[in-house]
Amino acid sequence: MAPTDPSELARAQEACAREPVHIPGAVQPSGCLVSLDQRLRRLLQASANLHRFFGVTPEQALASDPKALLGRHLLRRISASLPQAPLQPVSLVAGMRLRGRNRRFRTTAYRSGERVVLEFEALSGPDTQTLFPAMGDWLSHLAGARTAGALLETLVAAARDLTGHERAMVYQFDPDWHGCVVAESRCEHMDSYLSHHFPASDIPPQVRQLYDVNPVRSIPDAPAAPVPLVPTEDPLDQHPLDLSAGVLRAVSPIHQAYLHNMGVKSALSVAIRDDAEGLWGLLACHGQEARSLPPTLRDAVLALVQVAQSRLMLLNAQRNARYQRRVRACRARLVLERRPRATRLSELVADHGADWLTLFRACGIALAYRGQYHTFGTAPPDRTLAALVQGLVRLAPRDASWSWHSPDDWPVAAELPRGRCCGLLAAPVLVDSEQPAFLLFFRAENVQTRLWAGRPEALWGAEKVAAPLTPRHSFAAWREEVRGHSAPWRDIEREAVLDLADEVAVLLSRKEIDLLNAQLTEANRRLKRQATTDSLTGVWNRYRMQEQIELERGAHERYGTPCSLLLFDIDHFKAVNDQYGHEAGDQVLVALARAVVGELRATDFLGRWGGEEFIVLATNSAPEEAWTLAERLRQCIAGLRFPGVGPVTISVGVASLSRGDTVDRLIDRADRAMYRAKQRGRNRVEQAE
Numbered sequence: 001m002a003p004t005d006p007s008e009l010a011r012a013q014e015a016c017a018r019e020p021v022h023i024p025g026a027v028q029p030s031g032c033l034v035s036l037d038q039r040l041r042r043l044l045q046a047s048a049n050l051h052r053f054f055g056v057t058p059e060q061a062l063a064s065d066p067k068a069l070l071g072r073h074l075l076r077r078i079s080a081s082l083p084q085a086p087l088q089p090v091s092l093v094a095g096m097r098l099r100g101r102n103r104r105f106r107t108t109a110y111r112s113g114e115r116v117v118l119e120f121e122a123l124s125g126p127d128t129q130t131l132f133p134a135m136g137d138w139l140s141h142l143a144g145a146r147t148a149g150a151l152l153e154t155l156v157a158a159a160r161d162l163t164g165h166e167r168a169m170v171y172q173f174d175p176d177w178h179g180c181v182v183a184e185s186r187c188e189h190m191d192s193y194l195s196h197h198f199p200a201s202d203i204p205p206q207v208r209q210l211y212d213v214n215p216v217r218s219i220p221d222a223p224a225a226p227v228p229l230v231p232t233e234d235p236l237d238q239h240p241l242d243l244s245a246g247v248l249r250a251v252s253p254i255h256q257a258y259l260h261n262m263g264v265k266s267a268l269s270v271a272i273r274d275d276a277e278g279l280w281g282l283l284a285c286h287g288q289e290a291r292s293l294p295p296t297l298r299d300a301v302l303a304l305v306q307v308a309q310s311r312l313m314l315l316n317a318q319r320n321a322r323y324q325r326r327v328r329a330c331r332a333r334l335v336l337e338r339r340p341r342a343t344r345l346s347e348l349v350a351d352h353g354a355d356w357l358t359l360f361r362a363c364g365i366a367l368a369y370r371g372q373y374h375t376f377g378t379a380p381p382d383r384t385l386a387a388l389v390q391g392l393v394r395l396a397p398r399d400a401s402w403s404w405h406s407p408d409d410w411p412v413a414a415e416l417p418r419g420r421c422c423g424l425l426a427a428p429v430l431v432d433s434e435q436p437a438f439l440l441f442f443r444a445e446n447v448q449t450r451l452w453a454g455r456p457e458a459l460w461g462a463e464k465v466a467a468p469l470t471p472r473h474s475f476a477a478w479r480e481e482v483r484g485h486s487a488p489w490r491d492i493e494r495e496a497v498l499d500l501a502d503e504v505a506v507l508l509s510r511k512e513i514d515l516l517n518a519q520l521t522e523a524n525r526r527l528k529r530q531a532t533t534d535s536l537t538g539v540w541n542r543y544r545m546q547e548q549i550e551l552e553r554g555a556h557e558r559y560g561t562p563c564s565l566l567l568f569d570i571d572h573f574k575a576v577n578d579q580y581g582h583e584a585g586d587q588v589l590v591a592l593a594r595a596v597v598g599e600l601r602a603t604d605f606l607g608r609w610g611g612e613e614f615i616v617l618a619t620n621s622a623p624e625e626a627w628t629l630a631e632r633l634r635q636c637i638a639g640l641r642f643p644g645v646g647p648v649t650i651s652v653g654v655a656s657l658s659r660g661d662t663v664d665r666l667i668d669r670a671d672r673a674m675y676r677a678k679q680r681g682r683n684r685v686e687q688a689e
């Protein structure tokens with residue numbers, strides 16, 4: 001029975017993840033191994049197959065001086081070139097004379113704990129005269145690949161060509177460490193794994209970590225029995241020997257069974273790395289027969305992968321640069337096309353929504369600002385958006401974007417309409433710390449049919465969990481419908497949304513500032529009007545009138561422009577107030593001012609000088625013209641009937657500017673003329689002397 005109980009399955013997976021693959025206590029038979037103390041003075045362990053390579057048994061070797069087995073010269077070279085850091089291998093070619101024959105070995109040396117480990121592989125293999133030209137061709141093909149797809153196709157073809165394996169494939173890891181086969185080259189008679197997914201448990205974490213230490217894993221003969229170390233444990237400290245950095249590490253039983261179930265007898269895997277992200281994927285070559293893989297060939301495949309991975313990163317960087325250009329263009333359009341004063345958020349989202357949807361491969365947008373939700377495309381209803389924003393305020397960082405590609409990952413998303421808005425990318429719009437705003441992008445559900453290379457739940461085949469290290473048997477394709485996920489958000493999209501949100505924040509701030517400015521301008525206008533206008537009659541106040549008289553005096557001084565001033569006062573106004581009340585008196589003042597304004601030219605100005613006293617500033621008016629105007633005004637007022645009060649008269653004093661005049665002197669002359677008019681019976685005009 002396969003373990004269908006999730007907890008059993010988890011236990012089994014955990015046990016597999018703990019398998020100590022780095023300390024197998026054995027090597028593959030394709031080479032031999034010895035371990036020495038740090039000073040290379042004593043041999044401590046040797047692989048049981050030592051005799052096949054060096055013509056001495058492990059027991060004989062361990063009982064003798066290392067110099068006798070390895071030679072003084074090699075030991076000196078190892079001592080000189082070995083890095084101090086642990087698990088950093090160095091490769092040397094060692095020539096030795098054994099049983100009267102010259103033998104050449106690839107020696108891989110590294111420090112492992114307190115020990116120095118030396119691994120030996122016989123140097124034979126491809127004629128470099130054929131290998132190098134083939135390599136040259138493949139390298140130039142790789143360097144010329146224009147797309148990631150073409151590059152990986154070339155890599156698998158090159159790997160198969162050089163190694164002779166029946167299948168070469170590249171798997172790319174997804175964020176959950178499941179591997180998806182993205183490129184494959186195979187013999188016709190082999191089933192294709194292209195687009196198949198291999199569950200993450202096929203390459204457990206401790207195996208993935210080994211690729212950080214050593215990017216190449218070569219298994220020339222998977223079914224071959226491992227060769228134990230003699231003695232099994234270190235004789236001095238009883239520690240198992242960590243073989244992570246070497247090339248001969250024995251294949252773990254679970255991996256042997258796995259390869260067997262897959263019909264693979266020889267394998268070569270090379271890590272494909274991303275500078276920023278670490279392990280990106282693997283190149284995996286599989287052979288149906290055991291196949292010796294000479295070190296030179298292994299090096300050649302590693303070189304191909306290294307060139308391919310650099311090219312892959314370059315192509316990715318170019319793709320990212322193209323995306324960033326699109327983001328910049330989008331931001332520029334936002335800035336250029338938006339006249340800040342006309343910015344309404346609903347318009348903003350409507351105008352740019354289509355652009356943004358394409359940029360983020362999204363189905364909907366919402367701009368959440370001050371409790372309002374401006375949406376475009378397929379976005380959730382306001383109620384859901386409000387809950388979402390509340391959750392974001394509590395949980396999301398204020399200086400980074402926030403995303404998920406499945407609502408199951410986040411409880412706040414529980415209300416999201418599945419299917420339609422499955423993925424969310426949210427960025428804070430930093431305008432107002434009191435009222436958080438967000439720019440939200442939604443992605444629709446991406447229903448995928450995944451082809452698994454074997455059903456992932458049945459990882460452990462037909463075995464009981466009591467034997468959890470047994471690998472799965474099934475590599476037959478199994479279809480899984482993956483629901484409840486959107487396409488994942490790329491890192492560059494997560495960054496781009498922050499840039500866009502910044503631009504929106506600038507626009508919103510500008511809008512806020514414009515609003516404040518408009519309010520400020522209006523307030524200023526009101527203040528200015530209050531500062532220059534008489535609040536009762538609406539005509540100029542004394543301050544404004546004084547200012548204007550001063551201006552006219554200046555013009556008169558400079559150009560000799562004539563200017564006259566009419567100062568008038570309502571006759572017996574006290575009696576009006578007393579008889580009809582102050583309120584009625586006010587209405588007389590208002591009506592009188594309106595009547596006077598109606599009689600004036602556009603170049604004449606009326607101002608209230610104080611109480612029931614007014615001034616008319618008659619610009620461009622010589623004394624006679626001013627007199628005429630004054631008389632007309634007097635008659636006009638005298639002819640009026642003020643509601644509830646009846647007729648009212650005014651007494652007017654007229655004075656004209658003369659050279660060297662001051663404002664005070666001019667007004668004083670007008671005042672005295674008006675006083676004379678009062679004295680001479682009121683309701684009359686007097687000209688100043």
Ligand SMILES: Nc1nc2c(ncn2[C@@H]2O[C@H](COP(=O)(O)OP(=O)(O)OP(=O)(O)O)[C@@H](O)[C@H]2O)c(=O)[nH]1
Nearest residue numbers: 569570571572573574575577582583585586611612
């Ligand atoms: N209703 C009202 N009355 C005002 C206002 N400003 C001044 N007055 C009144 O105007 C009157 C002016 O009175 P007086 O200076 O004695 O002069 P008068 O009664 O007009 O007499 P003559 O100027 O000599 O013709 C006072 O009763 C003031 O209270 C105002 O804004 N509204």
